[in-house]
Amino acid sequence: MIISSQALSLIIYVSTAIVAIAVIALLVLWLKDSAGGKLW
Amino acid sequence: MTGNAILQADTGWLILLVFSIIWVTLGWWLGRNAKGLDEFMLAGRRVGLALGTATAMATWVTSNTTMVAPQLALQMGIWGMIGYSLGSIGLLLFAPLAKRIRELMPHGFTSGDFIRLRYGNMAWRIFLAISLFYALGWLVSLGMAGGVLINALTGIDYQLGMSVILAVCVSYTLLGGLRAVIGTDFIQTIVILTGIVVLATLVISEVGIDRMHESLLEERPQLLNLLFPAAIMFLFNNLLFGIGEIFHSNVWWSRAFAFREGVGFKAYLLAGLFWTPVPIVAGFVALAVPALDINIPAADMVGPLIAAELLGTGGAILVFIVIFSALASSLDSLLAATSDLVLTDIYKGHLRPSASEQQLAKAAHWVILGIGLLTWLLCLPRLTTLAGLLYLTGAFVASTIWPVAAGLYWRKTNPTGASLAMFLGTVIGLYCYFNIGFYVAALVSAAVSMSLVLVSTWIAPRQFDWAALSNNEHRINDVAEVKSS
Numbered sequence: 154m155i156i157s158s159q160a161l162s163l164i165i166y167v168s169t170a171i172v173a174i175a176v177i178a179l180l181v182l183w184l185k186d187s188a189g190g191k192l193w
Numbered sequence: 194m195t196g197n198a199i200l201q202a203d204t205g206w207l208i209l210l211v212f213s214i215i216w217v218t219l220g221w222w223l224g225r226n227a228k229g230l231d232e233f234m235l236a237g238r239r240v241g242l243a244l245g246t247a248t249a250m251a252t253w254v255t256s257n258t259t260m261v262a263p264q265l266a267l268q269m270g271i272w273g274m275i276g277y278s279l280g281s282i283g284l285l286l287f288a289p290l291a292k293r294i295r296e297l298m299p300h301g302f303t304s305g306d307f308i309r310l311r312y313g314n315m316a317w318r319i320f321l322a323i324s325l326f327y328a329l330g331w332l333v334s335l336g337m338a339g340g341v342l343i344n345a346l347t348g349i350d351y352q353l354g355m356s357v358i359l360a361v362c363v364s365y366t367l368l369g370g371l372r373a374v375i376g377t378d379f380i381q382t383i384v385i386l387t388g389i390v391v392l393a394t395l396v397i398s399e400v401g402i403d404r405m406h407e408s409l410l411e412e413r414p415q416l417l418n419l420l421f422p423a424a425i426m427f428l429f430n431n432l433l434f435g436i437g438e439i440f441h442s443n444v445w446w447s448r449a450f451a452f453r454e455g456v457g458f459k460a461y462l463l464a465g466l467f468w469t470p471v472p473i474v475a476g477f478v479a480l481a482v483p484a485l486d487i488n489i490p491a492a493d494m495v496g497p498l499i500a501a502e503l504l505g506t507g508g509a510i511l512v513f514i515v516i517f518s519a520l521a522s523s524l525d526s527l528l529a530a531t532s533d534l535v536l537t538d539i540y541k542g543h544l545r546p547s548a549s550e551q552q553l554a555k556a557a558h559w560v561i562l563g564i565g566l567l568t569w570l571l572c573l574p575r576l577t578t579l580a581g582l583l584y585l586t587g588a589f590v591a592s593t594i595w596p597v598a599a600g601l602y603w604r605k606t607n608p609t610g611a612s613l614a615m616f617l618g619t620v621i622g623l624y625c626y627f628n629i630g631f632y633v634a635a636l637v638s639a640a641v642s643m644s645l646v647l648v649s650t651w652i653a654p655r656q657f658d659w660a661a662l663s664n665n666e667h668r669i670n671d672v673a674e675v676k677s678s
Contacts, residue, residue: 154419156271158406161417164275165402165477168470169393175250175467176386182243183379191241191453193372 198348199501199509205347208510209354212517213361216377217368220525223376224369230554233370234302234533235451244375245452245460246467251378251522252444253284253468254385255331259519260338262476263496265427267489270409270416272424274476279428280435284465287439291449291457293601297662304446304597305538310662311600312608319615320596321538323589324441328531329568330586331438335524336572342516345494346501346509355572358517362524363565366532367558371451374525381522386471388515392500392508393474399503400481408484416480427632430587434635437590440597444530478503532560587635588626592618594639595646603650604657610649618642 186192227233240248258277265273298307304324309317336355343354365373409417418424439445449457479495487502489495497516501509536557541548548556596611622638 155410155414155417156419158403161271161406162402164271164473165393165397168278168473168477169390169397171467171470172386172393172474173390176383176390178463178467179243179247179250179379179382179386182246186241186243192244193237193239193241 198344198346199498200347200506200513202347202349204506204510205343205349205354205513208513208517209343209357212514212521213357216361216521217365219377219380220365220373221368224365224373227370227372230550230557232372233554233557234529234536235447236371236375238451238453240375240448240452240456242453242456242460242463244379245448245456246463247382248375248378248448248526249284249445249461249464250468251382251385251519252448252526253280253439253464253523254382254471254519255335255338255523258472259385259389259475259516260342260494260496262472263479263499264492266416266476266479267482267492267495269424269427270413270418270421270480272419272421272428273416274473276424276428276431277472277476278469279432280472281465281469282432283435283437283439284461284468286436287445287449288458288461288465290440290598290601291445291452291461294446294449295452295454295457297601297659298450299663301450301662302447302537303534304441304443305534305542307446307600307662308596308611309538309542311657312596312611316596316608316612316615317538319612320441320593321534323593323615323619324443324534325531325539327438327442327586327590328444328527328534329571332524332527332531332564332568333571335520335527336568337575338516339520339524340572340575341491341494342497342513342520345497346513351575352573356569358520358524359565359569359572362521362528363561366525366528367561370557371447371529374529375451377525378522381518384518385515385522388511388518389471389475392478392504392511392515395504395508396478396481396499400484405480405484409480412483423630423632426630426636430584430632430634430636433591433594433639434584434587437587437592437594437635437639441590441593442530443534444526447530447533528561528564531564532557535560535564584631584634585623585626587631588622588638589619591622591635591638592616592642595643599646599650604659605654606646606650606657607653607655610646610653613649614642614645617645 262274262277265277308320336359339358340351340355343349344351415421478499497512500512540556592615596614599606618638618641621641622634625637626634
């Protein structure tokens with residue numbers, strides 16, 4: 154049972170997008186914690 | 194350039210120098226106010242959500258993720274990288290455990306604390322043997338990965354490169370303790386994630402997924418096979434391996450103790466969700482090997498070699514920085530957490546029960562140095578492939594899943610069952626590792642351990658008093674009493 158090119162593309166594109174979102178989310182959390190004095 | 198190296202050795206040295214200075218200076222600056230054991234070992238127990246999430250992610254995104262994920266994709270195809278991504282289940286499942294740990298042991302220091310108080314001395318010692326063997330195995334695999342990476346990309350001697358990376362991580366962990374580790378982890382996470390997204394985007398645009406798929410179909414169709422038996426076995430094995438690593442290791446427990454109240458659950462949950470796609474993004478580049486028709490001299494060098502082949506000097510530099518950050522973010526965490534375990538459970542728990550906090554604070558530095566030196570000695574000969582070394586420890590760690598989880602939630606689980614589960618799970622898992630294959634070690638170990646915990650709990654239930662965990666508030670000063678009892 155071979156995975157199709159479309160399914161492989163979907164897995165790779167979605168994964169890459171989530172990792173990119175993670176970077177933004179971490180920076181937003183940093184700003185939020187920093188503003189609230191909750192970084193450390 | 195030397196041999197097949199992509200970068201000039203001078204460029205490699207320059208990158209090493211720049212990032213070494215950054216990490217050590219940052220580590221010193223972040224940890225400059227860390228006074229006392231609570232500050233040095235647990236960052237004052239006030240770590241917030243941003244730093245908490247980033248440190249959980251960075252620690253779990255190791256050189257093994259960035260180098261072994263492509264290796265597994267090359268050897269096991271689609272299930273290799275998806276199987277690796279199931280390592281995130283451990284982080285997700287640890288989220289409620291982190292909350293529970295903080296509630297049950299608000300003043301705890303190590304995972305060894307929990308096992309000792311919950312199951313007594315025999316289980317504690319078996320657990321320590323497993324945990325320390327695993328920690329050393331992981332440290333050696335990380336140190337080796339550093340040497341392999343630097344050698345593959347720059348031609349700098351394996352032993353020299355490995356020594357530099359270890360020295361840098363030991364230095365800043367020594368200077369700043371867990372504050373330095375967690376602070377640098379945040380920046381390293383951003384560097385790693387940005388780097389792998391850039392690389393993935395470039396690989397997609399330069400090669401294209403359709404072309405990769407076509408070439409794989411022609412030359413190595415088994416890599417696209419969803420029913421590749423060894424790979425499916427690997428998938429479940431890796432799932433249990435990851436859970437075992439996280440459930441038992443002091444790397445994760447020390448963070449559960451260090452996070453601000455209410456942060457543990459959210460931080461581990463977010464880290465797990467964000468980590469899941471990382472091995473896929475880092476690993477799929479290996480599927481471009483047939484399309485590019487490049488020679489891979491060693492499977493664990495596939496990631497850096499493909500990036501360099503596709504993206505030239507810029508790609509090689511980017512991959513170098515990403516993997517250097519991934520290495521540092523895991524090495525520092527492991528150094529700090531292992532030294533905590535050695536300090537409190539071996540030095541204080543077994544060798545010098547009467548040591549004062551001041552003496553422990555001094556010893557903490559020597560322990561970090563000693564572990565760094567031992568790791569360096571074990572890394573000097575390049576003994577095995579990274580995956581081989583990593584999965585040997587699977588037999589050990591998977592045996593701890595049930596004793597830890599059951600111990601945190603079931604009053605009835607008894608010490609004898611937990612000890613037998615860890616001991617026999619490890620022994621039988623190792624037998625299967627050597628006689629069947631690396632991909633079944635954790636699977637068998639977890640199954641044996643689960644059976645023993647369930648059967649022993651059913652046969653001889655106990656009524657454990659949860660207060661025995663939280664009453665132990667000044668744990669660092671009372672190991673002697675427990676030991677003598």
